[in-house]
Amino acid sequence: MLMTPPSVPSARSNWSPDKGQGWNPAGLLQAAHLLSTASFDDLWNVVDARFAALGWARQERLELHRGLQEFYGQAASAGHAVVKAVWA
Template structure:
């Protein structure tokens, strides 16, 4: 979403992300939302393999999954509130470039055997990778920020 439309307020962002979650199918179809259920750590580990491909690589591989500025919860709200992160437009563009440039096959060659031992297939992770490429590419093209919520 446009950075100017985002309130830097945990309660507001929690309500916003909850509404987005409830409207997930429509938001996914519009390309304005993406979710990774139960394997975000693995997708992050997949991208961390970029370090093995290029020793001089910066840590842009952290941006698609765990990147962004934490939005603090300044209230004594329910402990069920999700951790929230805000990835501002320059970092969204950096994440989009990383996702466009990193060769999935090369990443899979570095980590695939270990992922297979965990029960994840190349096609499952390739699907997440392609979805993230599209999502971040579209957000970067629009100059948008990305809000992330991690629900357990």
């Protein structure tokens, strides 16, 4: 099954396909756990000024955070891997 996230953050991981990034199922489980346990408010307090300077609103980032929580949670519970690919 192919699932499409709202956005996939760049991150170092324990699996790196050629010219891409991603998580194998174990790494994905760790990412899902982080997203499900991290306080959005705590994260926002760290990046607020930088994101505001970019014109990013808190509510938009909160919605993205929730979308990522759902996506990574579903993928992790299914034992899937996630690959980030960028076509420019």
